[in-house]
Structure formats: C-alpha cells, structure tokens
Amino acid sequence: MQQMQAQFAAEAAKRGMTPQQFQQLQQQQITAEAAKRGMPVEQYVAELKANIMKQHQAQQQQQQAQAQGSGQNHGNQPHVHGQGQSQPQQIAIKPGSPPAPEALAVAKFLRSQDLKPRTCIYNGDRKDMFKGTSLKPYPHLSHP
Secondary structure (H helix, E strand, O other): OOHHHHHHHHHHHHHOOHHHHHHHHHHHHHHHHHHHHHHHHHHHHHHHHHHHHHHHHHHHHHHHHHHHHHHHHHOOOOOOOOOOOOOOOOOOOOOOOOOOHHHHHHHHHHEEEHHHHHHEOOOOOEEOOOOOOOOOOOOOOOOO
C-alpha cells in the first residue's frame, strides 16, 4: 500500500502537483469520461476495473505459456547463472523451435566440467542444473 502511495506521490510531483491536486484532476477526468459514455461514474469505474483484471489475467496466462514452452523444449540443458547474478536469467524461446547448436555445445561443455550437479523441479518437470556465484579469472588470459 505504501508503495502505491509513493508511486502516486511521485506521479503528482512529476506533474508539478500535490497528491491532493492530482487526485482531484483524476476524479474530474473520470467523471468527464463517464459522462461522455453516458453512464454513472460507479459503473464506469467498475468497467475500468474489469478491463484491467482481464488484461492482468491475459498477461499472466501468456507468461505461464511462455514458461511452460521453454521448460518443455530444453529439459535436458542445465541452467546457468551468470557472474554475480542472484536470479536466473530469462531467455525467450519460441515454442517448437529447435535448440541452437551453440547452446547445445555450451551445455555439453559445461556438463563435462567438474561442477556440482543439482536436480530441480521446474513447471512440474525435473531439470538438471548447476549454479555458480562467480567466474574465476583464467590465469592464461592477461588483462591490460
């Protein structure tokens, strides 16, 4: 709730208004839009809320479909954490597309290394993975 209030106050400040002035402006705009559509303000607000909920649900379903598609297409590949990252990196994958040969080569190389393998459950499927916190510098590479 405080985060929403902070966002509201920031939006008001961006427009050079106090939060109260910004709220009044929004109420005026909603009233004018409801009158333009020939409906009571309460009905217009309920319609807005319903549309926002539909959009939110559609967005969630799309994200779930993308997550399921990526989990099914690349089930045997390990998940790699990048240098210094605490969250896995999300890569968009087109459902039904074959894995890139470069990605398969990297996965094969990483599986051949002495890494601690882990098994996790992702979208209801068992996946092989490993995790790392940082990359150690290679001694044969010199940095200027």
